[in-house]
Amino acid sequence: MSGKLGLDAGTVRRARTLAAKAGRPVVDLARSHTTVSVERAVLRLAGVHGADSDGIPWVNRLVDAVRADVGLGHGVAVPVFHAMAAEGVEDVTVLAQKAAAGSVRFHVPAKKADVTAARRAATRATRHGLTTIDRRRAERDRMIKRYGDPAQRPWIYLIVATGDIYEDIPQAQAAARAGADVIAVIRSTGQSLLDYVPEGATREGFAGTYATQENFRLMRAALDDVSRELGRYVRLTNYASGLCMPEIAALAGLERLDMMLNDSMYGILFRDINPIRTFVDQRFSRQVHARAGIIINTGEDNYLTTADAVEAAHTVTVSQLLNEYFAHEAGLADWQLGLGHAFEINPDLPESFRLELAHALLARELFPDAPLKWMPPTKHMTGDVFRGNLLDGFFNLAGTMTGQGILLVGMMTEAVVTPWLSDRDIALQNVRYVLGAAGGLHEDFVPAPGGFIQRRAHQVLDEAVELLEKIADDTLLNAIADGTFGIMKRPADRGKGLDGVAEHDEDYFNPVTIALEGAQ
Amino acid sequence: MSIIRPYGDTTGDGMVQLSFTLPIPHDKRAEGAALQLASKMGMDPAMLVHAKQMGEAFTFFVVYGRVHHLVDTDKVQVVERDFPLLSAKEINAVIKQRLRRRLTVVGACIGTDAHTVGIDAILNVKGIAGEKGLEYYREMSVTNMGAQVSVPDLVETARAQKADAVLVSQVVTQRDAHLQNTRAMSAAFREAMPAGKRPLLIVGGPRFDELMAGELGVDRIFGRGTTPREVASYLVHALIGAAA
Numbered sequence: 001m002s003g004k005l006g007l008d009a010g011t012v013r014r015a016r017t018l019a020a021k022a023g024r025p026v027v028d029l030a031r032s033h034t035t036v037s038v039e040r041a042v043l044r045l046a047g048v049h050g051a052d053s054d055g056i057p058w059v060n061r062l063v064d065a066v067r068a069d070v071g072l073g074h075g076v077a078v079p080v081f082h083a084m085a086a087e088g089v090e091d092v093t094v095l096a097q098k099a100a101a102g103s104v105r106f107h108v109p110a111k112k113a114d115v116t117a118a119r120r121a122a123t124r125a126t127r128h129g130l131t132t133i134d135r136r137r138a139e140r141d142r143m144i145k146r147y148g149d150p151a152q153r154p155w156i157y158l159i160v161a162t163g164d165i166y167e168d169i170p171q172a173q174a175a176a177r178a179g180a181d182v183i184a185v186i187r188s189t190g191q192s193l194l195d196y197v198p199e200g201a202t203r204e205g206f207a208g209t210y211a212t213q214e215n216f217r218l219m220r221a222a223l224d225d226v227s228r229e230l231g232r233y234v235r236l237t238n239y240a241s242g243l244c245m246p247e248i249a250a251l252a253g254l255e256r257l258d259m260m261l262n263d264s265m266y267g268i269l270f271r272d273i274n275p276i277r278t279f280v281d282q283r284f285s286r287q288v289h290a291r292a293g294i295i296i297n298t299g300e301d302n303y304l305t306t307a308d309a310v311e312a313a314h315t316v317t318v319s320q321l322l323n324e325y326f327a328h329e330a331g332l333a334d335w336q337l338g339l340g341h342a343f344e345i346n347p348d349l350p351e352s353f354r355l356e357l358a359h360a361l362l363a364r365e366l367f368p369d370a371p372l373k374w375m376p377p378t379k380h381m382t383g384d385v386f387r388g389n390l391l392d393g394f395f396n397l398a399g400t401m402t403g404q405g406i407l408l409v410g411m412m413t414e415a416v417v418t419p420w421l422s423d424r425d426i427a428l429q430n431v432r433y434v435l436g437a438a439g440g441l442h443e444d445f446v447p448a449p450g451g452f453i454q455r456r457a458h459q460v461l462d463e464a465v466e467l468l469e470k471i472a473d474d475t476l477l478n479a480i481a482d483g484t485f486g487i488m489k490r491p492a493d494r495g496k497g498l499d500g501v502a503e504h505d506e507d508y509f510n511p512v513t514i515a516l517e518g519a520q
Numbered sequence: 521m522s523i524i525r526p527y528g529d530t531t532g533d534g535m536v537q538l539s540f541t542l543p544i545p546h547d548k549r550a551e552g553a554a555l556q557l558a559s560k561m562g563m564d565p566a567m568l569v570h571a572k573q574m575g576e577a578f579t580f581f582v583v584y585g586r587v588h589h590l591v592d593t594d595k596v597q598v599v600e601r602d603f604p605l606l607s608a609k610e611i612n613a614v615i616k617q618r619l620r621r622r623l624t625v626v627g628a629c630i631g632t633d634a635h636t637v638g639i640d641a642i643l644n645v646k647g648i649a650g651e652k653g654l655e656y657y658r659e660m661s662v663t664n665m666g667a668q669v670s671v672p673d674l675v676e677t678a679r680a681q682k683a684d685a686v687l688v689s690q691v692v693t694q695r696d697a698h699l700q701n702t703r704a705m706s707a708a709f710r711e712a713m714p715a716g717k718r719p720l721l722i723v724g725g726p727r728f729d730e731l732m733a734g735e736l737g738v739d740r741i742f743g744r745g746t747t748p749r750e751v752a753s754y755l756v757h758a759l760i761g762a763a764a
Contacts (some may be wrong), residue, residue, distance in 0.1 A: 157651040174575050189648075190637045193666075206637050224660065270646045272655075272664065378650065414650070422541045423549075 003365045004446050005290070005457045011367065011465060018468035019321035022476045023185040027329050029276060030283040034508065036195070036500035038284045039063050039076040041246035042512050044254075045120065045129025046077075048093050049213075051199040052100060058248070060196045062096035064189035068107040075509045077122035080108040080154065082114055084121065088287035092125065108507065115507075123511040130291065130515055133253035137293040140233075140256055142409055147233045150181040152435055154374065154407035156428070161186035161418060163205035165215045169222045174421075176226045176234045180404065182259060184237035185219060187211050187344050191494060192242025194272050197251065198228055207418070211238050211248055235259055237297070240285045241267050243277070243375075243497045249285035253292030260289055263299035264326050265319065268288035268480060270302055275480055286330035287516040296332065297324040298405070300377035301342035303485060309344040309379075313359050314463035315485055316341050320363060321468065322476070324370070331516065335367035351452065353394055354384035359454035360402040361447070366461075371444070374399045376410025388412035389430060396434035403442040407431065464518075522594040526587060534586045536563065538641045546573035550574050554581040559651045562587050576693045603757035608657055615659035625654055625755070626678045626719070627687040628665035631701040635691035636667045638724055642687065642748050660752070671701075671708045678719055679712070684759055685720040687751070690728070698725055699736065708735030720758055722751070 040059040044504040046157055051057045067078045080095065082319045098104045109115050145169045150156070158169045158180035165259050172183045187207030201218060203209040203329075209215060216238065223234045235258035240248045245262070252260050262284055267273035302321075307315065327337050341363050345352045363372055376395050381388045392410035409431055412512045413423045447453035472481040483489040523688055528535025538558060544550045551568050559567035563585030570582035577593045584723035606614070615623050627635055643664045645655045654663045665674065670729035678686050686703055702723050709718050724742040733741045740754060 118524065177575060190635070190640060193636055271644060381650075420541070421578055422539070422580045423575060425572075425580060 003364050003368075006449060006453050007362075007365055007458070007487065009342055009463060011461060012432040015317075015366075015461065015465050015468060016325075017320055018465065018472045019318075019325045021472040022468060022479075023322055023325040023329070026279050026476050027283065029503050032504050033505060034072055034075060034282045034510065035246070035277055035280050035497070036060075036067070036072065037281050038510070039066075039072060039244045040244075041284065041288070042075070042077055042078065042122075042126060042205070042510060043092065043096075043248045044247055044250050045512055046080075046092055046125035047128065048096050052091060052097075055199060056197060057196050058093055058096035058100070060383055061100035062092075065096075065099035065104070066106045066401050071505075073505035074507055075504075077126075077511055078115060078118045078494065078507075079108055079511050080118075081125070082107070082109050082118040084143065085114075086394060087241055095258070114139040119509055122509070123515070126511045127255065127515065130512070131251070132157040133250075133288070134293050136253065136256040137291075140258065140293060140447060143227065144233045146467075147227050147231055150232060152394070152439060154404045154435075155181040155235070155371075156431055157182040157184060157373070157408045158424065158428075159184045159186055159408070159419075161208045163188065163207070163209050164203040165201050165209055165218055165402050166203060169219060172219060173222055173226045175313055175424065176223065176230065179423065179432060180234070182235040182237055183219075183223060184234065184259075184261075185209050185215070187213075187239050192239075192273075195243045195497065195500065197244050197247050211251075213251045213255060216251060220256055227303060236425065237261070240289070240296075241299075242271065243273060243281075243500070245266075245278075245281040245285040249292075252294060253288055256292075257294060259295045259297055260285075261299065262286060262289060262296040263302075265339070265480065265485060266302060268490050268495065269485055272490065272495050274498035274501065275477055275490055275492045277495070277497040277501050278398050280501060283330050284513065286327055286332055287513070290331035290333070290336065291516055293336075294370060295336045295338050295514050296327065297373045298340045299336040300340040301344070304342050305346035305379050307308050308348070309342070310349065310355060313355075313460045314427050314467055316359070316414045317362065317366070317460060317464035318467050318471070320367065321464070324367065334367070335371065336375040337367065337370035339363065339367055339370050340373045340375060342375070343377050343391075343398060343410075344375075344379050347377075347380055349389055353398065354452055355456060356394075356398050357402060357447070358453040359460060360398050360404065361453065362457040362460055364404070365457075371405025373406040373408065374404035376414070377413050378410075381410075381412070381414035385412040386417070388414065389426065393430050393434060396431050397438060397441075398509055400435055401445045414430075495517050500504050521591050524591050524593060525589070534588060535584065536562070536587055537582065537584050539582045541578050542573070543578055546571055546575060546579040546682070551581075553595045554579075554583060558585055559584045562589060564588065599636050603754050606756065608652070608749065608752070611749075611756050613758055614659055614661040614756050615657075619659075622659055622661040623664075623755060623759065624661045624664065624681050624684050625687060626663045626674070626675075626681055626683040626685075627654075627689070628669035628674050629667045629689050629691075630669050630671055630674060630705055631690070631692075631697060636689070638689035638691055638726075639664060639666075639687065642689070642724065642746070642751055643668065647748050651747045651749050654752055656748075657752060671705050674705065675708050675712045678709070683719040685755055687723060688721075688723045690723060690725040698723075698727060699732075702736045702738060710737065720755070722754075724751075 040063050043059045048059045066079050067517040114354040158175045160168045186208035188210050196212045198212050201214045227234045237259040240262045266279045268275045300319045377391050389412040410420045410429050411427050477492045481491040525534040526536045566585035572580050627639045644653045647653040721738040722740045726744040728741045730741045730743050
């Protein structure tokens with residue numbers, strides 16, 4: 001690979017090899033552990049739905065009951081489906097209700113025939129959930145065929161976040177009519193730390209709207225209407241992050257969401273979620289996304305909001321390579337990798353725009369078949385909305401010059417207010433002007449050989465390889481514990497959600513993982 | 521000179537610019553409506569320089585015009601914060617230079633309150649409103665105990681960590697739970713540790729009256745809209761003294 005930056009093919013190969021070496025032990029860990037959320041996702045796919053009168057989902061009640069009796073190490077599928085047979089219960093939600101009332105005891109059957117029967121029943125039930133996901137994916141393919149993809153790249157990605165799903169819907173539809181190709185519904189602050197998925201349509205959130213199955217369904221239906229109206233398939237994004245990653249991934253597949261935020265380390269670094277919990281949950285959630293045809297968005301932009309965007313540029317590359325490795329291992333294809341990066345260099349720094357171009361092009365050249373998610377400036381948005389609009393214009397220009405796949409529309413009122421109607425309109429006007437005036441500029445933009453941009457890109461790649469060498473020697477878990485990424489120290493034996501992790505027993509059985517890995 | 525007017529390009533011209541949206545489609549009447557608003561706001565004459573319809577039912581306007589209001593700078597009243605607001609860099613520098621060790625903070629939601637929104641906004645790196653939380657400060661060592669922490673656990677952790685400050689968040693206010701929990705917390709710390717050894721006690725939440733600190737037995741109360749930087753600045757001010 002030489003491309004526009006003349007990157008050394010050997011160095012690129014070395015970077016990938018090191019990423020795999022660093023990631024491998026984490027994958028092994030993920031393959032030998034399960035979590036409460038993985039098990040709840042299995043039961044959701046098997047058909048458990050709804051919540052008790054306190055709003056605690058029946059899947060939580062059921063997994064808690066199984067865990068209290070036999071632990072998590074066997075997987076919940078066999079104890080649950082054995083109990084169904086023993087109790088003569090047909091509906092797994094009804095079993096959850098009985099278990100919550102304390103009238104069912106769970107155990108792993110001693111007789112081999114009983115185990116086989118339970119495994120078979122669990123496989124049948126979860127196959128039903130996976131078939132729904134497959135149908136949703138086919139539905140998306142059909143709609144894209146009928147209505148078409150956006151006419152231009154990058155796709156224009158806009159955020160709505162009122163806290164009230166019924167307010168979000170008209171805002172999302174208006175945004176789509178104004179040119180948005182992808183709508184993201186930001187989640188309520190704090191949802192990532194809830195160890196359950198709230199139920200039903202919600203009208204109250206803190207700086208965002210709760211991710212629930214019903215909210216997913218309502219928004220997808222509204223965007224289907226507007227897709228029909230516009231003759232363009234409008235995609236929907238939400239967040240598979242936090243403590244319920246696997247369940248949210250399952251719900252996203254069931255309700256035909258199109259993109260999901262899913263980063264390998266975000267929860268660990270920025271939410272202090274236990275590293276092992278995160279990696280186990282992440283692998284399962286990515287396997288589900290792979291099956292559902294969902295494009296993941298990774299969160300490298302976040303490193304640059306905490307660390308300096310020039311000094312830490314190589315940590316973005318390292319994280320992208322790790323995210324790519326984990327994603328491929330989980331069965332995601334290149335077209336599903338919306339690897340993240342951001343325009344966050346201090347605009348007062350001389351040649352800041354050339355540095356941005358170097359970093360953005362490096363990501364483009366390293367991952368030629370990934371859509372890449374290009375994130376707007378936030379850290380250096382000051383409240384000076386005029387300067388902010390100019391900065392967003394340069395961000396848009398860098399995006400089109402370097403062929404980014406998904407462009408999150410920057411708001412000049414970033415850090416001031418949640419976007420007003422007019423802010424969004426001005427921001428979209430900015431994007432349209434740049435894409436209209438310079439949409440094909442990436443064809444002409446070839447940095448001078450040996451010039452500033454090429455040299456900077458080479459430097460960042462070299463630094464990334466250096467850091468990967470350190471991580472691969474020291475192991476990724478230790479690197480995270482030592483504060484290598486985004487300056488936070490996160491040891492593997494600390495953090496939220498650790499008590500929801502269990503090592504597989506020898507007879508661990510998970511029909512969903514088996515089906516997803518068999519399909520790869 | 522204490523009497524001033526806005527400045528466009530000539531001293532005393534009183535020129536200002538204004539932008540806003542009205543919930544009507546763009547036509548002559550809409551432009552008239554925009555000018556009427558500007559006029560009622562005191563712009564005279566007002567010039568409509570830009571109008572653009574957004575979607576079906578909204579129009580965005582930019583208006584330039586003259587206002588006749590006078591501003592007396594001698595009569596400006598400002599509520600002064602009793603501690604200086606520092607940047608993250610300055611805060612780290614003060615701790616490093618004057619405290620010469622990391623400043624230790626323990627945070628929690630106590631009682632039955634499961635709303636970690638507040639404590640997470642202040643402590644998590646993610647932060648709030650574009651500001652990083654206290655975990656982001658290199659010179660601070662932060663323990664976030666999360667939700668539903670019992671008061672004895674909190675006191676024990678504060679002691680084990682040798683906390684310089686304890687931050688407690690309370691969102692739920694049913695039957696004054698936030699006040700009772702806070703009193704129980706401050707009493708427990710008074711009982712467990714002598715005055716000189718006690719960490720700085722801080723509570724925060726949207727429904728607290730910031731003037732009730734003494735009554736509740738804490739050193740400081742932070743209300744709605746508090747950002748991590750304000751809390752960090754206060755910690756440095758209260759624990760280390762005047763900033764460098």
